[in-house]
């Protein structure tokens with residue numbers, strides 16, 4: 001049956017009948033994830049999280065629309081690994097901008113970017129677009145949604161293809177996980193304290209960290225942990241989408257309403 005929240009499945013009568021308020025665009029990457037996870041990891045899990053959350057938010061509001069996910073991401077620093085696909089941030093930005101303008105054209109003024117890949121950075125685009133267009137943009141980086149609950153579920157910190165991503169993969173697409181091939185995810189530290197502490201930044205060249213394109217130990221991963229993490233983040237994202245869909249676009253949006261003039 002056609003899902004009325006899925007842009008690829010609706011038809012013209014459904015488009016004419018429904019009043020969508022919020023559009024959600026998932027964005028992934030196609031890249032090596034240790035030796036045991038699929039290249040589509042970020043694309044798959046981001047698409048699935050978006051679908052679950054939009055479905056539930058749709059059931060509660062009939063106002064939330066899921067756009068098909070963009071598979072590609074910024075991967076310039078992983079290109080030493082075979083068949084990693086890199087698109088420039090400016091290319092991604094151009095695509096997101098065109099989609100945003102299409103939404104504005106059709107009267108949708110709330111857009112959520114659900115980002116599944118650490119190399120993608122949409123903050124500058126959001127600042128610029130909100131200056132130019134009558135559109136409110138929101139960015140959710142999926143790995144940050146449950147970071148305050150991370151240590152209740154996982155033992156080791158994940159960064160790329162470690163315990164979190166492997167657990168989520170074991171829950172969502174276990175048939176694509178080749179656990180026996182996994183490397184330990186140990187990454188070479190920088191020689192500079194400033195970089196190791198994180199107050200100075202440089203782009204990491206993944207091929208210099210280790211030989212299996214991973215930062216984070218996947219050995220403690222399990223499908224159960226992946227399921228628990230997804231429950232936490234899907235509940236939070238769904239609630240946010242429902243709130244967004246139901247919130248009027250008054251002059252104070254997205255801030256709390258000012259008190260009426262008489263009470264100031």
Ligand SMILES: [Zn+2]
Pocket residue numbers: 033041042116117160161165
């Ligand atoms: Zn990933």
